[in-house]
Amino acid sequence: MRSSNLPPNNPVSHFIKAQQEKDLLRFIVCGSVDDGKSSMIGRLLYDSKQIFDDQLASLANDSLQHGTQGEAIDFALLTDGLQAEREQGITIDVAYRFFATDKRAFIVADAPGHEQYTRNMVTGASTAEMAVVLIDARKGVLTQTRRHSLLVDLLGIKNIIVAINKIDLIDYSQEVFDGISQQYLEFAKSLHFESIHFVPICALTGENLTLSSTNTPWYAGPRLIEIAETVAVGTQDLSGAFRMSVQSVSRPNSDFRGYMGTIASGEISVGDQIRVNPSGMETRVKGFADFDGPRHSASAGESVCLLLEDEVDISRGDLLSSVVDPALVSDHVEVHLVWLAEEAMIPQRSYLLKIGSKEVRAHIDRLKYRIDINSNEHVSAVTLGLNDIGICNISTVTPIGLDPYDLNRSTGAFVLIDRITNRTVGAGMIRHSLRRSENVQWQELTVGREQRELMNEQKGFVVWLTGLSGSGKSTIANALEVMLHQRKIRTFVLDGDNVRHGLNADLGFTETDRAENIRRVAEVAKLFVDAGMVTIVSFISPFEAERSLAKEIIGESDFFEVFVDAPMVVVEKRDTKGLYAKARAGLLPNFTGVDSPYEIPTNPNLRVESSVSSVVECIDQIVAELVRNSFL
Amino acid sequence: MKPCTASCTKVDDVAASEAILFEDDWEPFVSYLARLEAESMHIIREAVAQAENPVMLYSIGKDSTVMLHLARKAFFPAPLPFPLLHVDTTWKFKEMIEFRDVVAADPDLRLIVHINPECVRLNINPFDHGSSMHTDLWKTEGLKQALDEGAFDLAFGGARRDEEKSRAKERIFSFRTSKHVWDPKNQRPELWNIYNARHAAGESIRVFPLSNWTELDVWQYLLAEDIPVVPLYFAKPRPVVVRQGMQILVDDDRMKLLPGEVIETKMVRFRTLGCYPLTGAVESEATDLSMILAEMFTSRSSERQGRMIDHDQAGSMEKKKVEGYF
Numbered sequence: 040m041r042s043s044n045l046p047p048n049n050p051v052s053h054f055i056k057a058q059q060e061k062d063l064l065r066f067i068v069c070g071s072v073d074d075g076k077s078s079m080i081g082r083l084l085y086d087s088k089q090i091f092d093d094q095l096a097s098l099a100n101d102s103l104q105h106g107t108q109g110e111a112i113d114f115a116l117l118t119d120g121l122q123a124e125r126e127q128g129i130t131i132d133v134a135y136r137f138f139a140t141d142k143r144a145f146i147v148a149d150a151p152g153h154e155q156y157t158r159n160m161v162t163g164a165s166t167a168e169m170a171v172v173l174i175d176a177r178k179g180v181l182t183q184t185r186r187h188s189l190l191v192d193l194l195g196i197k198n199i200i201v202a203i204n205k206i207d208l209i210d211y212s213q214e215v216f217d218g219i220s221q222q223y224l225e226f227a228k229s230l231h232f233e234s235i236h237f238v239p240i241c242a243l244t245g246e247n248l249t250l251s252s253t254n255t256p257w258y259a260g261p262r263l264i265e266i267a268e269t270v271a272v273g274t275q276d277l278s279g280a281f282r283m284s285v286q287s288v289s290r291p292n293s294d295f296r297g298y299m300g301t302i303a304s305g306e307i308s309v310g311d312q313i314r315v316n317p318s319g320m321e322t323r324v325k326g327f328a329d330f331d332g333p334r335h336s337a338s339a340g341e342s343v344c345l346l347l348e349d350e351v352d353i354s355r356g357d358l359l360s361s362v363v364d365p366a367l368v369s370d371h372v373e374v375h376l377v378w379l380a381e382e383a384m385i386p387q388r389s390y391l392l393k394i395g396s397k398e399v400r401a402h403i404d405r406l407k408y409r410i411d412i413n414s415n416e417h418v419s420a421v422t423l424g425l426n427d428i429g430i431c432n433i434s435t436v437t438p439i440g441l442d443p444y445d446l447n448r449s450t451g452a453f454v455l456i457d458r459i460t461n462r463t464v465g466a467g468m469i470r471h472s473l474r475r476s477e478n479v480q481w482q483e484l485t486v487g488r489e490q491r492e493l494m495n496e497q498k499g500f501v502v503w504l505t506g507l508s509g510s511g512k513s514t515i516a517n518a519l520e521v522m523l524h525q526r527k528i529r530t531f532v533l534d535g536d537n538v539r540h541g542l543n544a545d546l547g548f549t550e551t552d553r554a555e556n557i558r559r560v561a562e563v564a565k566l567f568v569d570a571g572m573v574t575i576v577s578f579i580s581p582f583e584a585e586r587s588l589a590k591e592i593i594g595e596s597d598f599f600e601v602f603v604d605a606p607m608v609v610v611e612k613r614d615t616k617g618l619y620a621k622a623r624a625g626l627l628p629n630f631t632g633v634d635s636p637y638e639i640p641t642n643p644n645l646r647v648e649s650s651v652s653s654v655v656e657c658i659d660q661i662v663a664e665l666v667r668n669s670f671l
Numbered sequence: 672m673k674p675c676t677a678s679c680t681k682v683d684d685v686a687a688s689e690a691i692l693f694e695d696d697w698e699p700f701v702s703y704l705a706r707l708e709a710e711s712m713h714i715i716r717e718a719v720a721q722a723e724n725p726v727m728l729y730s731i732g733k734d735s736t737v738m739l740h741l742a743r744k745a746f747f748p749a750p751l752p753f754p755l756l757h758v759d760t761t762w763k764f765k766e767m768i769e770f771r772d773v774v775a776a777d778p779d780l781r782l783i784v785h786i787n788p789e790c791v792r793l794n795i796n797p798f799d800h801g802s803s804m805h806t807d808l809w810k811t812e813g814l815k816q817a818l819d820e821g822a823f824d825l826a827f828g829g830a831r832r833d834e835e836k837s838r839a840k841e842r843i844f845s846f847r848t849s850k851h852v853w854d855p856k857n858q859r860p861e862l863w864n865i866y867n868a869r870h871a872a873g874e875s876i877r878v879f880p881l882s883n884w885t886e887l888d889v890w891q892y893l894l895a896e897d898i899p900v901v902p903l904y905f906a907k908p909r910p911v912v913v914r915q916g917m918q919i920l921v922d923d924d925r926m927k928l929l930p931g932e933v934i935e936t937k938m939v940r941f942r943t944l945g946c947y948p949l950t951g952a953v954e955s956e957a958t959d960l961s962m963i964l965a966e967m968f969t970s971r972s973s974e975r976q977g978r979m980i981d982h983d984q985a986g987s988m989e990k991k992k993v994e995g996y997f
Contacts, residue, residue, distance in 0.1 A: 052961075054968065058891055063703035065898065132858070134839040135832050137885045144703040146883055158860055164864040286716040291749035299745075301864070330747040341705070342712035355720055379860045393865055396717065411931040452863045461869035463859045 043614050046483030062272050067148040069187035077205045079242035086249040087138040133163040142268040157426035158379040169270050171200045176209045180222045180423035186412050197233040198270045201522045206239040213257040238263045276339035279304030280452050284395025285357045295343040297328045303449035308336035316440025319370040332460030340394040358440030370438040370473035376431045378423040380464035385551050386531050387558045389588045393455035405432040431507040444468035452586040491571035499568040500670050501593050504582045505602030507632050509610035511649035516577040531567050535578040548629040561589035568597050581637040602643040605650040711880040712745040713740045718878040721868035722825035729755035731767045732944045733900050734829035737889050740898050750779040759786045762946035768903045785817035796949040800992035815851050825876045843882045849873035893958040906940040906955040917951030
């Protein structure tokens with residue numbers, strides 16, 4: 040934006056100028072209501088005159104009704120926004136508060152402190168550059184203090200203020216204050232903070248928070264607000280190498296092509312050479328298209344539209360980076376993953392990974408361990424539940440441009456999105472690239488699929504039959520194989536029950552095991568396709584996500600999905616294997632159709648109604664469709 | 672491409688000389704207003720890139736004005752890639768509608784005006800039906816109708832988190848069901864500046880690019896960028912009556928005086944704009960943006976005080992939002 044154009048004699052010009060010299064600090068306050076967190080934020084707002092008379096009047100009213108301070112105003116009520124929270128007296132979600140002093144503008148993330156709200160705290164910390172860790176002076180360093188500190192460390196916050204609150208309740212004792220400080224420093228040795236300030240405060244009175252205190256003559260340090268006013272802001276972003284994720288390509292007419300994005304780190308000037316990741320192509324900056332007129336350079340935090348020298352192929356999500364210090368390009372990374380959803384993480388399931396403006400399919404191919412956020416210990420785990428934090432290896436379908444999170448909080452951070460519900464289910468921070476492609480070289484084979492298919496005089500592909508138990512999948516698979524065999528087509532059937540006796544004998548019926556079951560079968564089917572065989576897979580495969588995974592592994596062009604559709608009442612009545620009866624009796628947990636859902640395929644290549652059509656009719660339909668789509 | 676209004680070309684000349692001064696001692700420092708601006712532009716671009724059919728709610732007020740300006744900047748030099756939508760209640764101030772029509776005269780803009788036909792038929796008005804029903808039917812229902820008719824899957828709104836307590840907890844990208852319902856207890860986590868706008872057919876996303884702005888920021892930005900606003904924000908002698916403790920402008924002859932009410936001419940302005948019978952004026956001498964700012968430094972009441980709908984019941988905004996209000 041442009042700078043002010045007010046004449047100097049205008050009554051507010053000095054104020055406007057001061058405003059333009061202010062920068063912005065986002066910080067998070069960690070602690071629980073009991074520690075006085077809401078009181079502290081309320082006090083900061085009140086003392087910076089962010090609370091208006093009408094709000095104060097409604098606050099006085101609320102204080103009588105819900106407050107915990109008797110007749111006095113309960114500042115905590117200012118910050119507990121949602122009605123449910125007011126009734127329960129707890130802070131559930133993250134709220135953002137705004138205030139400014141003469142030196143700086145602030146956005147405060149007010150996040151709940153209990154362990155079951157870890158995801159909310161992680162959310163609040165993700166955009167913060169400083170954290171205030173609140174400690175009740177009467178209680179000292181608690182488990183939650185450690186947890187909060189670990190989380191803000193994990194999210195890459197370097198500046199910490201340890202606010203030892205309710206100092207009035209321990210008679211302003213220096214001894215207690217020093218003891219707690221020592222205890223905290225000892226614990227924080229294992230973390231990566233760059234500065235830690237200890238301040239003895241009383242949030243209710245504002246002592247050493249916004250106001251000086253005569254009760255702590257032994258404390259010569261600054262008030263909390265003074266520290267917040269002077270902490271360095273944006274240093275990592277501004278001093279870093281140039282990075283910008285392309286949000287979109289602007290092409291209003293054939294003569295103009297601009298690349299829009301927000302500069303994540305570093306600076307960029309006209310003439311600078313840049314690299315496009317992951318393609319590796321290079322070009323130079325020709326200029327900027329800026330609403331406010333011509334410009335020569337721009338830096339971290341600014342939203343720009345870049346014009347480039349060459350017509351290179353760049354699309355949304357590509358990462359532009361400096362040539363001197365380029366971003367990494369990888370399809371396999373080790374990450375810290377925070378799980379945000381009620382439904383547990385499923386290794387091998389395909390999720391959408393969003394990094395910058397890039398969306399790419401990805402899966403967790405290894406969960407190494409879970410981190411106990413109270414003790415920082417490693418715990419072995421097979422999955423991550425809500426609020427769990429783990430170390431994982433993640434593979435993406437195509438390579439992406441990225442940086443380790445500790446070098447760049449923008450290009451090293453990502454979220455995982457569930458492809459079916461579209462909810463944000465995980466938040467990740469990249470530790471390093473695993474360079475899988477260098478470690479595991481594909482064996483160069485001289486006889487390939489093409490040669491085999493030529494010799495066999497047929498094309499390899501998969502017919503994937505999905506449907507409820509008892510819908511007739513196995514019968515159809517067998518009859519189809521007989522028919523193809525008679526036509527001299529080489530085939531192989533992979534049947535759910537049979538595979539579970541051998542290859543997958545170690546797997547049960549939990550969601551995680553089912554995903555693994557499908558993955559293995561899909562991998563085996565892919566090998567058969569490579570061998571040039573028509574592979575018929577007969578699997579209940581009840582979840583859309585698992586069928587998509589199979590399709591992804593096998594490849595869309597080799598995958599033909601048939602939904603064998605029979606109503607639940609019919610298959611349960613038929614119950615050829617007696618499984619429904621068992622499941623109803625509670626002897627078979629997680630049985631599809633009984634206590635585990637079957638997700639109807641949304642877009643199968645073919646749907647056959649096995650309760651209406653005969654087996655022969657079903658096979659005829661399948662073959663006709665295979666011929667029509669050039670599989671046969 | 673000419674997205675500038677007449678007034679901002681004028682500023683370019685003034686700013687040019689200062690820009691040179693600024694460049695000499697250029698150092699990587701971004702003032703907080705510039706950071707807010709950049710963040711909003713990022714949000715607007717990110718939303719459009721993920722939407723199939725976006726629309727921007729345009730309520731004519733100062734926040735909408737800033738949002739529209741930011742959107743123009745975000746897509747410069749291209750025109751806006753979405754239309755504006757005004758949900759008209761037929762009870763807006765006359766000066767608002769005049770201002771809207773001047774803005775909409777820009778050939779690069781497309782404005783959709785929606786008037787709830789059901790309200791017209793039933794002659795819903797704030798005097799007979801009360802502020803709550805009036806707002807619900809004209810605005811909330813009208814908005815839902817307009818979004819459904821246009822099959823918009825993403826709508827920008829100018830709400831700010833500092834306006835009201837339930838807004839403070841709403842995401843910047845706020846998911847709505849196919850019935851436009853907001854579930855405050857089941858919001859998508861929103862981390863860093865990564866925004867997830869994915870949704871199934873029929874569902875939609877509301878996006879609030881001004882989430883992190885305060886009222887003071889908005890006024891400062893209007894001044895710094897020299898953006899025209901509806902003249903109702905500036906004080907001048909206007910005919911008002913005092914009703915339920917608020918100073919209501921007699922904007923047309925649909926406003927019938929109650930026994931004991933008298934029209935007085937007072938020097939007043941509005942801090943917030945809406946339906947004129949529900950919007951209170953404040954007495955003021957501020958006749959331009961810098962005087963408004965000067966008043967704000969000493970102001971002791973929040974802008975929402977001038978809105979009758981917020982006072983109906985505790986938590987009323989949260990309730991309205993759950994039902995689909997912005």
